[in-house]
Structure formats: C-alpha cells, structure tokens
Amino acid sequence: MSEANLTMGHGAGVMEERPFAIPSKKLVMWLFIISDACTFGAMLFAYGYVRNAAPDWPHHFETASIINVAIMTFILVTSSLTMLIGTRAAKSGDKSGALRFTFITVVLGLVFAALHLREWMSMIHAGVSLFQNPWGAPLFGASFFGVTGLHLAHVVSGAIALTVVALGYKRGRYNADDIEIWSLYWHFVDLVWMFVVPMVYLLNVAQ
Numbered sequence: 001m002s003e004a005n006l007t008m009g010h011g012a013g014v015m016e017e018r019p020f021a022i023p024s025k026k027l028v029m030w031l032f033i034i035s036d037a038c039t040f041g042a043m044l045f046a047y048g049y050v051r052n053a054a055p056d057w058p059h060h061f062e063t064a065s066i067i068n069v070a071i072m073t074f075i076l077v078t079s080s081l082t083m084l085i086g087t088r089a090a091k092s093g094d095k096s097g098a099l100r101f102t103f104i105t106v107v108l109g110l111v112f113a114a115l116h117l118r119e120w121m122s123m124i125h126a127g128v129s130l131f132q133n134p135w136g137a138p139l140f141g142a143s144f145f146g147v148t149g150l151h152l153a154h155v156v157s158g159a160i161a162l163t164v165v166a167l168g169y170k171r172g173r174y175n176a177d178d179i180e181i182w183s184l185y186w187h188f189v190d191l192v193w194m195f196v197v198p199m200v201y202l203l204n205v206a207q
Contacts, residue, residue, distance in 0.1 A: 023177060026184070087183045090180070102165075
C-alpha cells in the first residue's frame with residue numbers, strides 16, 4: 001500500500017495523491033469544468049428556448065457590435081495561446097517565461113472584460129434592462145445579461161485566480177502543475193465563448 005493510502009493518527013485518512021492515474025488537483029479541476037459545462041449548457045438551452053418562443057425577439061446587433069465581438073474573440077483566443085505558451089514554459093522550467101505569459105494572459109482577459117463592460121454600458125444607455133428593452137421581447141435583456149454575465153464572471157474570476165497562482169509560483173508556493181491546472185480552466189472559458197458568440201450575437205444580427 002502506498003504512503004498516500006496510509007492513515008494518520010487516530011484513523012484520519014489521507015487523500016490519494018493520484019486517483020484515476022491523474023493528480024488529485026487536476027481531477028478536481030476537471031470535475032469542476034464538467035459541472036460548469038452543464039451550467040453553461042443549461043443557460044444556453046434556456047436562452048435558445050426563450051428566443052424561439054418570442055415572436056418579437058430583437059435582432060439588435062449591427063456591424064459595429066459584431067466588429068466589437070470579433071475583437072473580443074480575437075483577444076480571448078490570443079489569451080488562450082499565451083496561456084498555453086506560459087504553461088509550456090513552466091513545464092520546461094522557464095520560470096520567467098511562465099510568469100510573463102501568464103500575466104499577459106491576465107491582461108488580455110481584463111481587456112476582454114473592459115470591452116464587454118463597455119458594450120453593456122452602451123446597451124443599458126439605450127434602455128436595455130433585465131426585464132425590458134426598447135426593441136421587443138422583454139426577456140431579451142435578462143437572457144443576454146444572464147448568459148454574457150455568467151461568462152464575464154468566469155473571465156474575471158479566472159484572471160484573479162491566475163494572478164494569485166502566478167504570484168505564488170513566483171514565491172515558490174506553487175509549481176508548474178498549478179499553472180497547468182488553471183490553464184485548463186482558462187481554455188474552458190475560451191471554449192464557452194465560442195458557443196456564446198453564434199447563439200447570442202450572430203443569430204441576432206440586425207437585418
């Protein structure tokens with residue numbers, strides 16, 4: 001029996017280091033990603049249902065909005081690339097490179113969040129709220145802010161988590177495995193955006 005399976009003291013158990021042949025921390029992150037994917041799936045399914053049930057669903061997004069979304073998408077995809085480079089640098093022992101690209105990822109995530117908030121402010125200024133909007137179906141605002149807000153919260157929380165892990169990695173508290181684990185979360189957030197864009201934006205382009 002491995003040391004990780006032994007008990008300590010008065011029978012207190014020790015968590016297995018590598019259940020299912022992967023580290024415990026990575027397994028926890030994968031389980032979180034799976035559960036979070038179910039949450040986003042339910043949100044997008046509800047959005048699609050509400051959209052198809054409303055005969056006056058607004059097709060609001062014009063060229064300027066789509067260009068803004070394209071820029072946001074480019075930034076988020078680029079951040080996924082920098083996160084990948086940072087993870088590889090950490091795995092190869094290049095600590096300075098890992099920190100540099102991880103912080104670049106954080107900055108790109110914050111730029112994405114800033115562009116998203118600017119879009120929100122312009123829509124709120126135009127009269128969109130959770131339960132009304134000037135173009136048609138009242139639930140447009142609630143569904144739009146619900147889906148994009150959930151994703152935005154993940155981007156901001158991911159940027160905060162990456163900052164904390166990078167600073168801990170710099171001080172020696174965390175290692176390359178921790179960078180890799182949180183890179184999984186960041187890639188998941190980027191992947192979710194690839195589903196949000198066509199459903200929330202491209203299907204509602206102004207005709």
